[in-house]
Amino acid sequence: MEDLLYLAHRIPYPPNKGDKIRSWHILKHLAERWRVHLGCFIDYPEDWQHTGFLDGICASTCFVPLPKLKARARSLTGLLRGEALSVACYRDASMRDWVRATVERVKPRAAFLYSSQTGVYLDELSGLRTVMDLVDVDSDKWAQYAQSRRGAMRWLYEREARTLGRFEAEVAAQVDACLLVSEPEAALFRERVPRAARKTFALTSSVDTERFSIGRAYPNPYPAGGPVIAFTGAMDYWPNVDAVCWFAEEILPLVRALVPDARFTIVGFKPTPEVQALAGLPGVTVTGAIADTRDYIAHADCIVAPLRVARGIQNKVLEAMAMEKPVVASRQAAQGLVGMRPGELAVADTAASIAEAVVAVLTGGPGVPDGQAARRRVLADYGWEANLKVLDRVLAP
Numbered sequence: 183m184e185d186l187l188y189l190a191h192r193i194p195y196p197p198n199k200g201d202k203i204r205s206w207h208i209l210k211h212l213a214e215r216w217r218v219h220l221g222c223f224i225d226y227p228e229d230w231q232h233t234g235f236l237d238g239i240c241a242s243t244c245f246v247p248l249p250k251l252k253a254r255a256r257s258l259t260g261l262l263r264g265e266a267l268s269v270a271c272y273r274d275a276s277m278r279d280w281v282r283a284t285v286e287r288v289k290p291r292a293a294f295l296y297s298s299q300t301g302v303y304l305d306e307l308s309g310l311r312t313v314m315d316l317v318d319v320d321s322d323k324w325a326q327y328a329q330s331r332r333g334a335m336r337w338l339y340e341r342e343a344r345t346l347g348r349f350e351a352e353v354a355a356q357v358d359a360c361l362l363v364s365e366p367e368a369a370l371f372r373e374r375v376p377r378a379a380r381k382t383f384a385l386t387s388s389v390d391t392e393r394f395s396i397g398r399a400y401p402n403p404y405p406a407g408g409p410v411i412a413f414t415g416a417m418d419y420w421p422n423v424d425a426v427c428w429f430a431e432e433i434l435p436l437v438r439a440l441v442p443d444a445r446f447t448i449v450g451f452k453p454t455p456e457v458q459a460l461a462g463l464p465g466v467t468v469t470g471a472i473a474d475t476r477d478y479i480a481h482a483d484c485i486v487a488p489l490r491v492a493r494g495i496q497n498k499v500l501e502a503m504a505m506e507k508p509v510v511a512s513r514q515a516a517q518g519l520v521g522m523r524p525g526e527l528a529v530a531d532t533a534a535s536i537a538e539a540v541v542a543v544l545t546g547g548p549g550v551p552d553g554q555a556a557r558r559r560v561l562a563d564y565g566w567e568a569n570l571k572v573l574d575r576v577l578a579p
Contacts, residue, residue: 185241185290186216186577187281187310191272191297193222193245195232198451199416200497201317204363204387205296208315210239211570212294217241219284221277223248241288244280248272266346267338268320272299281306292577298346301353313576314353315361315385318493319370321347326491327420347374354378359576361385363494364518385573387495387518388566393476394504395557400480403472408443408465409544412482414475414498417453417468421491425512428533429488430460436537438465441544449478479505484543487515488536494518503527504560506553510539525552526559 194205212218221244224230233245253271260270281303284290292311295301298320304312321343328339354360354375362368365384372379404410413429415422426448434446444465448457451471461468472478479485485502487509495518502509503526510528519527528543528551530536543550 183215183217184292185288186212186218187284187290187293187307188212188218188220188240189281189293189295189300189303190220190222191299193224193229193232193236194220194296195236196229199419201297203497204315204317207388207390207566208294208296208385208570208573209236211566211573213239215574216292217288219288219290220244221280221284222246223272223274223277225249225253242284244277244284246274246277248274260345264345266342266349268342268346269299269302269349273302278303278306285310291579294573294577295357298350298353301349301356304353304356311577311579312357313359313361313573314357316350316353316371317361317363319350319362319367319374320493321350321374322370323491323493326493330424330491351375351378354382357381359383361572361576363387365520366518367494383572383576386564386569387497387500388564388569389497389500389504389560391504391557391561391565394479394501396480396506400474400477402481403469403477404445404447404481408445409441409483410445410447410481411437411484411486411540411544412447412449412478413486413488414449414479414501417448417450417457421489422450423454423457424491425487425489426457426460428490429486429536430463430466432533433488433537433540434463434465436534437540437544440541444540444544447478447482449475475501476505479507482507484540485509486536486540487511489515492517499527500560500564503553503556504564506557508543508551508553509556510536510543510551512536521563522559523555526556527551 194209197203197206218240219242220240223246225248257267257271260267293307295314324339324343328336360382368384372382437444447467449469460466485507487499492514496515516529528539530539
């Protein structure tokens with residue numbers, strides 16, 4: 183085995199949220215083929231318990247704490263330097279020292295960098311074959327955020343979109359290959375950074391189809407009552423917060439006008455105060471952290487993904503489809519899924535059309551997604567084993 187340096191903006195384990203699902207499957211794949219030297223940041227205190235597990239599969243590791251207050255303080259320095267706040271946050275002397283020392287000590291042949299922010303360490307990787315997984319075109323996500331804000335926050339988000347866009351282009355110029363989460367996302371990046379077009383590829387985010395299946399009995403976590411509509415995701419992530427607030431406040435009342443006993447359950451850890459307050463609305467439940475998301479998916483009557491701001495591929499959609507559940511998604515949440523056919527996924531844009539699609543699922547109306555067809559699509563196009571072959575190709579000398 184040859185040596186490879188793997189840098190990530192967040193510890194790639196456990197795979198309990200979108201970016202960590204992708205980074206974990208990539209790390210597991212690489213660790214079977216390379217001696218991996220992992221450097222990453224830890225932003226949630228509870229994640230420190232998983233460092234021993236990663237020590238066991240990597241040749242060496244470096245874990246750097248990044249608590250929220252420290253991250254915010256560093257981000258503010260970006261204002262003074264004219265750089266993206268989300269980039270300034272990850273400039274860390276101890277991580278730079280570890281990268282430099284590891285490169286000198288083990289002389290890795292290649293480096294894999296997860297998320298554009300790790301590009302701040304590219305200067306230490308001269309002579310290595312470098313692959314950057316941008317995941318999403320984050321600069322465009324910040325531009326979307328800006329559209330829903332006013333005043334100072336709109337200015338700040340627009341600034342982040344501009345400065346991060348410049349940084350993404352600079353990173354692309356320095357690396358040997360850029361990866362993105364889907365072909366539409368890769369196409370967008372090629373359009374924005376044409377000089378990097380020939381080295382930009384899609385490594386399609388996928389789902390563990392064995393883990394997310396109906397091949398075992400799942401305990402029912404829901405109390406007795408009417409049909410359940412569920413949303414799953416990290417509930418401290420703003421696009422998820424916006425989605426569940428929109429659904430609970432504007433869409434659910436339209437659904438309950440026709441299906442009075444319909445219930446909406448928000449499943450995910452770290453719900454913000456805004457999300458917790460939704461539990462005071464009729465028919466709404468907020469779970470907080472739970473042991474196994476699959477229990478909630480398996481026993482829901484409908485899974486919804488009404489995101490108004492989204493990039494790339496939504497794991498919540500793939501996981502539900504893999505478990506043969508009917509999914510109603512916004513166009514933004516479905517935009518990264520290529521080749522979907524009628525009957526595999528219901529896509530709607532407005533509050534009224536999303537409510538109509540959900541009611542159809544709950545009452546057996548026309549146009550309801552077929553769960554078995556949905557799983558077949560996932561098996562055909564969204565398995566990790568096949569899609570990770572792109573990574574092997576771009577890392578080849």
